[in-house]
Amino acid sequence: MRAFFLAAVLLLSGARVLMSQLVTPRPWHRPGMEWRTFHTRHFAVHHPRAMEPVARAVAERMEAVRERVVTEVGFAPGRTHVVVDEVGHTSGGFAWAVRFDLPVIHIWPDARAGVLGRAQQRLDDLLAHEFAHIAHLGRPAVSRWQRMWPRALPPSWELSPILLRAPGWVIEGYATFVEGRVTATGTPYSAVRASLVRLWALDGRFPAYAELGGGRGFMRSRIPYGVGSAYFAWLAERTGSESVRAMWADIAGGARFPDAFRRRFGAEPGHLYATFTREVLERSAVAAAEIETAGVAAGTEILALRGATGAPAFSADGAHLALVEQRPGNRAALRVYALPGNGESTAPQLLAELAAASQTSLEEPRFVAPGSTVLAVRRSRQADGTLRSDLFEWHWKENRVRALTRDAAITAADPHPDLRLAVAERCSGGTCDLVRVDLGTGSVVVLSPGGPHRAWSRPRYSPDGSRIVAARNDAGRWRIMLVDAHGAGARPIDPDDGVDRYAPVFTPEGTHVVAVSQAKGVYSLVQLDTTSSTEQTVARTVAGVVAPVFAPSGDLYFLRMHADGLSVARLNKVALRPLAPLGLTPRLAPAAPPHRVADSLSVVAVGESAPYGAGPRRWGFLPVVALAAGEREIGFAMTNTDPVGRLSVLVQGVRRGAGASSVGGAIAARLARPRRDVTGELFTLSRGNGGAEPADTPFQLRGMSMSGTQTRWNARGGVQTRVALSHALLAFQRTEETRTTATVEASAVRTLAATDEVGELGAVLHATGGRTAADAWVRVVGRASVRTTPRGPGLRLQAEAGALAGSRHAVEAFSVGGTPVTLLDPAVLSQVIPVTGLPPNTLRGVRFATAEASVAGSLVEPFVWSGAAGEGGARSRHLVGVRARISPPSLPSSRLPATTIVHGGLAYGVGPLRSGPNAWVQIVLRP
Secondary structure (H helix, E strand, O other), X not given: OHHHHHHHHHHOOOOOOHHHHHHOOOOOOOOOOOEEEEEOOXXXXXXXHHHHHHHHHHHHHHHHHHHHHHHHHOOOOOOEEEEEOOOXXXXXXXXXXXXXXXXXXXXXXOOOOOOOOOOOOOHHHHHHXXXXXXXXXXXXXXXXXXXXXXXXXXXXXXXXXXXXXXXXXXHHHHHHHHHXXXXXXXXXXXXXXXXXXXXXXXXXXOOOHHHOOOOOOOOHHHHHHHHXXXXXXXXXXXXXXXXXXXXXXXXXXXXXXXXXXXXXXXXXXXXXXXXXXXXHHHHHHHHHHHHHHHOOEOOEEEEOOOEOEOOOEEOOOOOEEEEEEEEOXXXXXXXXXXXXXXXXXXXXXXXXXXXXXXXXXXXXXXXEOOOOEEEEEEEXXXXXXXXXXEEEEEEOOOOEEEEOXXXXXXXXXXXXXXXXXXXXXXXXXXXXXXXXXXOOOOOXXXXXXXXXXXXXXXXXXXXXXXXXXXXXXXXXXXXXXXXXXXXXXXXXXXXXXXXXXXXXXXXXXXXXXXXXXXXXXXXXXXXXXXXXXXXXXXXXXXXXXXXXXXXXXXXXXXXXXXXXXXXXXXXXXXXXXXXXXXOOOHHHOOOOOOXXXXXXXXXXXXXXXXXXXXXXXXXXXXXXXXXXXXXXXXXXXXXXXXXXXXXXXXXXXXXXXXXXXXXXXXXXXXXXXXOEEEEEEEEEEEEOOOOOOHHHOOEEEEEEEEEEEEEEEEOOEEEEEEEEEEEEEEEEOOEEEEEEEEEEEXXXXXXXXXXXXXXXXXXXXXXXXXXXXXXXXXXXXXXXXXXXXXXXXXXXXXXXXXXXXXXXXXXXXXEEOEOOOOOOOOOOOOOEEOEOOOOOOOEEEOEEEEEEEEEEOOOEEEEEEEEEEOOOOOEEEEEEEEEEEEOOOOOHHHOOOOEEEEEEEEEEEEOOOOEEEEEEEEEEEEO
16 A cells, blocks of 8 residues: 555655646646657657747756766666646646656746745756656666566556655655755755744744654745755765765665665664754754844734735825735635724724635736726636736726736736836746736737746836836846836846845835845845945844835835744834844855855757657556446556657456446547547447346447547636547347437536635536437437535535437437446447446436535535436436545656546435445546
C-alpha cells in the first residue's frame, strides 16, 4: 500500500494544483494548439507556437542546468522532455520522474511579481528545481529484485527507492536546496524564506521535525521548501555535499532513510534537526536584534486580517479602502471598507463584498470615480478551458459588475487621473508587457513589450498623469523604472546594487516613489528620489512590510506580515523618517540570505524549432473493472499517449462476465484540435441478459463510431456541443441486422450570479435518430440539475427523463440500471441509462423518468434516487446510498487516458420492493 500511496505523491511532486483539479478538472495543457519542439543534446522542449520565445529561453538554459544539477545530485538521467505551456489556473512546474517512462518536466511560466515578490519563481530557478526532481528521483535501485518488482505496477512504472523510503518533506526540500546551489537567484536567497524563518522562530511556531511536510495556515505549505532546504544546507555545511549524495546512494542500495541518514551524519534525523532548530532560533534572535537596532517603523494596525491578502487601494476622498482577501476554502473576495475619520479609533466597517465565482479569481483593485466604482482584475475561464485575466469594474453600491476587456490578459491596472485610460501589465505567453487600456472601448496599446528575460509589473501613474513608474525584471532582478506617459524614456531610479525592488507607488507630491525592497532578506519600504535615485528606508519590521499605497491625506498604508497572514497598517505622514541601513550577514542564514555559491547560468544557442507531429509515444497498461449487482467485468486496457495529449489511443478488452456485463473489445483514438476533439472507434460488444423478461435477450454489436466535441467556456459557465455517428451490425435473437445512429448532444452549466454563493444550473439535451433494420426511430433524453454552490459540498437536485418514438425493437427500449458502458461511445447505446446501485435492466420501457438528491462536491456523497419506466411509470424503484468518485485531471506523460474515473458505493432498495445492499466499484476509461 505504501508503494501505491507514494506513487500518487510522485504524480504531484512538483505541482501545486491537484486537489483543486480533483474538484473542477482543468487542462494541464492545450493539446489542440500548434505544437513545436526545440531539440538539444539531452532535452526536447515542446511548446505551442505562441510560447516559442519562452520555450527558446528554456532550451538555451537546460543543458547548463543539467550539468550543474548532475554534479550536485550525483546522477545523470537520460533524455528528458520539457513541456512549456500556459493555462492560467496554475504556475510553476511539475516533474514526472518515473523510471521506465519518459522523464517529463511540465513548465507553466509566470513572470508576474506577487505581493511577496517571489510568488512566482524565476525561470532559471524553476528549471533547476524541476530538473533536480528528475535527477534525484530518477536514481535507480541497486538491487536487481528492487529494479524488477515495481515494473508490475501499471503502467509499468518503477518507483524511486528514495520516494519509497524517504519522508515526504525530503522531495521538495532537497530540490529547493539544489536550486540554490545551481542558480544565483534561487529560493534559498529570497526574502520569503528568511522572513518566514524569522517569523516562525520568534513567534514560537518554528516547525518540529514531524511538521516538515507542511500544514495548514498562512504559508505553512512552504515549510518543506523553506525549512527543509535550510536543513539540507545546514547538513551540507557540517559534513559536505558528498555526504548528502552518499545518503541517496545508500537508500538506492536498500537502506532505510533513518539508517542511511545516521550512517552519513552520525545521528537520527530528528535529533540533528533539534540541534538545527536551536541554532536557527539563536540566529533569528540575533537577526531580530540587529533589525531593531537599525530601526523599525511598523505603523498602526487598522485592519487585522488572517491569511493571504492583496494590495490595498484608496478612494480619491480617502473615505474607502478596497482589497482582496482570502476567505475560508481559499476563495477570494473583493471587499470595500469605510475608514474611520480623523481621531476616531473605531475599526474599518465592511460595506460591500464581491466573492469570486467558481471559475474566477479577483486581484488588484483600484478605485475610479469618486469612490463608488472599483477597477479590478478577474481571471475567468476561456473557451478552451484555460484561465485568462481581464479588467472589470464593480459598482459596489449597486453590486453591479461590467467587463471592460475581453481576452486581453490584463493582470494589473491603474487608472489615469482623467479616468479615461489605465496603464496596465499584460501577461501572456510567459511574458509581461507594459500597456495602456482605453476604459471606454477596452482597446489595448503596447507601451513597452516584455520578453522571456524582461517583465513589467504593477505600473502606477504619477498624480498628474504625466509619468509612469513600474517594476521591471531584467534577467532575474526587479528594478524600479520611470517612463513617460507613452512608455518612452525608461530609466531606473533605484540603486544598481543587486537588490530586488518592486511594487512602486508615487508619493502624493509626485517627487518620490515608495517601493518594496528585499535588501538583506528583510521586506522593507524604501523611498526613492525620482531625480537622484537616492534611497531611504521608511518602514520596516522584523517579519516584513509590503504593498505600499498612499492615502490622499499623505499617510502611508501597507500590509504587515504576521504569523497568521497579512494585516493593513498605517504610518502617519509625520512619522515618515529615514531608518538606518541593515547589517545582516550570511552567517545568520537561514534567518538571512546565505552566501551565494553559484553564478548566472550559461546560455547555449539553439536552432529553429521543428513540428511536434505525433510527439514521442509510450504504451501503458491499466485494469478494466466493473463489479456490481448483476455485473462482473474484468479486463485490461493499453494506452498510447504523448506528453501533451495531442493524440491518445486506447485499446480495451473485457472478458465475459456475469449477468448483463458488457464484454468485448474496442480500439479508440482521440485527436485534439483547436477548441474541438475528434474521436474514432472500432468496437465489438456483447451485452448479457440481466433480467427475467424476454426483452432482456443478449445481443452483440460490431461496428464503428465517429464523434466531434466542441467546448466553449466563459466566466459564468460553459457549453459543450457533441455530434456522433455510428454504424454497426446487430446480432439479436439469431438474426443479424444493420444499425445506424446519429446523435446531437448539447450540455451547459452556468452559475446563477457573479458570485459562487447562489448556485449553479446544469442542463443536457441528447437527441439520437437511427435505423435498426427497417425501423426508423428517434430517442430524446433530457437532464437538468441545480446545485446550491458550484464549489465545495452542497445540495444537488437532478431530474432526467427520456422518450423513444418510432421503434418497437426490443434493443432500442430504455434500460435503466447498472454501471456505465465503457467499451464504446455512450452515444452508441444511448438507451442504456446507468444507475449504479441498481441491477442492469431493472426498469425498461419506451419512457423513463428519474429524480435524485445528493450532497455533491465531497469525496463521499450520500444520495437518494427514484425512477420509473414504462407506460405511465408502471414500474418504479427507489434507492438510498453513498458513493465516492475520483476523476483526476489527465496528465498525458503518466500514460493515463484523457478520462479516468474510479467510482464505487453502496445502495439499498427502499419502498415496497426492498433490496440490497448492492455494492459496486468500476474503473471507467475513455481516450
